[in-house]
Amino acid sequence: MSRLIHLSDLHFGKDRADLLEPLLGSVNESRPDLVAISGDLTQRAREREYRAARAFVDRIEAPVLSVPGNHDIPVHRPATRFLWPWRYYKRWIDSDLTPVHRRADCLVVGVNTVDRFRWQTGRLSHSRARRACAALRQAEPGMAKVIVAHHPLNHPNTTKKKPIPGAEQALETLIDCGADMILSGHLHVWHAGAFAHRASDGGQANAIQIHAGTSLSSRVRGEPNDYNVIDIAPERFTIARISFDDATHSFTNTETRHFDRVSGRFLD
Numbered sequence: 001m002s003r004l005i006h007l008s009d010l011h012f013g014k015d016r017a018d019l020l021e022p023l024l025g026s027v028n029e030s031r032p033d034l035v036a037i038s039g040d041l042t043q044r045a046r047e048r049e050y051r052a053a054r055a056f057v058d059r060i061e062a063p064v065l066s067v068p069g070n071h072d073i074p075v076h077r078p079a080t081r082f083l084w085p086w087r088y089y090k091r092w093i094d095s096d097l098t099p100v101h102r103r104a105d106c107l108v109v110g111v112n113t114v115d116r117f118r119w120q121t122g123r124l125s126h127s128r129a130r131r132a133c134a135a136l137r138q139a140e141p142g143m144a145k146v147i148v149a150h151h152p153l154n155h156p157n158t159t160k161k162k163p164i165p166g167a168e169q170a171l172e173t174l175i176d177c178g179a180d181m182i183l184s185g186h187l188h189v190w191h192a193g194a195f196a197h198r199a200s201d202g203g204q205a206n207a208i209q210i211h212a213g214t215s216l217s218s219r220v221r222g223e224p225n226d227y228n229v230i231d232i233a234p235e236r237f238t239i240a241r242i243s244f245d246d247a248t249h250s251f252t253n254t255e256t257r258h259f260d261r262v263s264g265r266f267l268d
Contacts, residue, residue, distance in 0.1 A: 002106050004146070005032040005062070006210060006228035008185025011071065011217035012052040013043030019216050019225055019244060024059050026242060026251040030229055032062045034101055034108060038185040038212065039069025039150030041093060044076060050092035057093070065101045066093055067110040069150040069186065070122055085116045098128075100135050106144040106232050109135040113151040113164060121162065122151040122186075124170040133177035144232045145180045152184040154209055156191045171195065174207070180266070181208045181230075181237060188214045188221045192228075192239050192257045194266045208259050208266050210239060227251075235261045 005027055027035065037057075042049035057064050072093075073085040080087070086097065097112040111132045115123035136145050151164045153171040164170075174182065175195070191211040213226045225244040230237060241255040259266040 002034070002103050002144075002232045003030065003032045004106075004108070004230040004232065005030060005035045006038065006148075006183045006212050006230060007035060007215045008038040008150075008183075008212035008227070009040040009069070009188055009214035009217055010037070010053060010056065011040055011043045011214065011219065012056070013046060013049040014218055015043075015052075015216040016218050016225070018249075020056070022244065022250055023215060023225075023227070024056070027227070028061045032229070033103060035060050035062050035064045036108060036110075036146075036148045036183055037064065037066035038148050038183050039067050039114075040071040040185060040217075041066065041069070041089075042072055043217075045072050045074040045088060047088050047092075050088045054092045063101065065099050065108055065110055065148060067099070067112055067148055067150055068093075068097060068114050070114050070120060073114060073116055085114075098131065098135075100138075102138075105142070105234070106146060107136065107139040108146045108148060111147055111149040113149045118165070122164040124149070124151070124153070124164055124166060126166075126173075129170045129173045132174060136174075136177045136179060139178065142234065144237070145178050147174055147179050147182045149182065149184050151186050152209065152211055153182060154195060155187065156189065156193075156211070161187060171207075179207050181210060183210050183212070183228075185212050185214075187211055188217070188219060189223055190226055190241055192241075194259060194268055206265050208237060208239075224254075226254075237266070
């Protein structure tokens with residue numbers, strides 16, 4: 001069994017400094033096999049914010065896979081955003097914008113959904129989805145296949161933000177390629193649920209969508225700071241929402257969901 005931790009929307013530069021030590025302590029005490037960060041490590045993509053994000057990542061004791069978010073390219077410096085959008089991200093975080101992490105029982109694939117021309121909305125083009133599919137096809141039989149992206153491909157009813165262009169088609173493509181779970185952020189709200197989907201071959205298939213809220217940012221939008229602990233077993237995914245409690249000044253388990261694979265589909 002593998003344990004993944006899913007962080008998102010750290011927003012260094014707009015972070016709550018008092019949460020830093022409790023978050024690092026909670027993450028490391030969980031002894032994950034991988035920590036996935038689904039974008040927005042910084043607030044305005046400034047180099048000092050990236051240095052702070054790098055210092056945070058360096059203190060995580062597990063391997064880390066991250067993808068960029070829209071805040072990780074400089075919206076307030078148009079020339080830099082159009083010509084060198086990934087300069088600081090690649091220097092301080094990862095030169096690979098679509099990283100892949102393989103374990104004996106799971107394959108985790110990072111997908112870049114950031115678009116320098118659609119800063120807020122993002123984009124998952126056909127070529128990006130096809131590249132993710134090629135990575136998913138490298139999974140051995142029985143391996144769980146997990147996608148990490150900043151922008152969600154489906155939004156809960158509680159948000160007014162619009163999904164990225166082509167989100168429905170991209171979601172169908174990824175599920176047809178075997179994606180079991182899609183981790184995302186961006187909305188600063190928590191959500192866990194299974195998509196209903198009819199596979200291209202006429203059969204039934206689905207995937208689990210997991211949104212993390214913001215793990216460190218002060219922009220919580222009415223929800224607590226949180227992150228996810230995901231335990232992957234052959235026929236069950238268990239997702240625990242770990243939320244910050246201001247009264248105890250600690251992260252605690254506030255909700256747990258189980259998704260069982262039954263006849264190729266995930267049931268809650």
